[in-house]
Amino acid sequence: MSEREDTRKELTRNEVMAQLRALGVRPGGVLLVHTSFRAVRPVEGGPAGLIEALRAVLGPEGTLVTPSWTGSDEEPFDPKSTPASPDLGVVPDTFWRLPGVMRSGHAFAFAAAGPKAHEVTAGPLPTPPHAPESPVGHVCELDGQVLLLGVGHDADTTLHLAELFAGVPYGVPRHITVLQDGRPARVEYLENDHCCERFALADTWLRERGLQSEGTVGHAHARLIRSRDIVAVALEQLEKDPLVFLHPPSAKCDECDEARRSAADR
Known part of the structure; x- marks a missing residue:
């Protein structure tokens, strides 16, 4: 544990709940959370305590959603036993294991708890992973919110949907x-x-329109946005430039170069 983490005060669940309410998390809504617990900690109860705070603020009519996909494209996925990808962090891998949490039955899984959990997680394998019929698409259909907690829009799956x-x-x-x-x-x-x-x-696009609420949750910087607003602002920009999210060739980014080549080949 680093010196910075040693000196950070542990926040109670009630303090975290107050931060979430101040940010604008809607009671009774659908909330898709992408998070880095390393940025959030320390909070009372650890990852499970953060999940409890999120569910308490959403209330009994709210639905909490996290990514829960596998890290392997070679091994078949079992929603009852396959761990969430390590890249997703400890909160998603804690969440899907909790009693009453539903998990998609395919490798591009999300997990959800609440009245809309079945609507979010139901459906066959979506290809590509964030197609409109995917869980992230269902969150958008349900007018859910997206919480980026200790992570930026580079972790925002709703932009892939857009x-x-x-x-x-x-x-x-x-x-x-x-x-x-x-x-x-x-x-x-x-x-x-x-x-x-x-x-x-997307930070600039959303901030310019006043569509992104920002603040601190735990010890992390947090962004809260309606899923439909993310899609709307991204569609505006993609209409102007369909390759806006790809680095230019001069950046020598292998992943973006591969995507750019695929566009030229289609």
């Missing part, structure tokens, strides 16, 4: 392994994939 609504011209070959008739089978698809660093442009 790319697909916009019909971006790039799609790089990807695959996932599923079980078909009890046997592993490879499913190939094209994904609107790139390095996502330029998703940070």
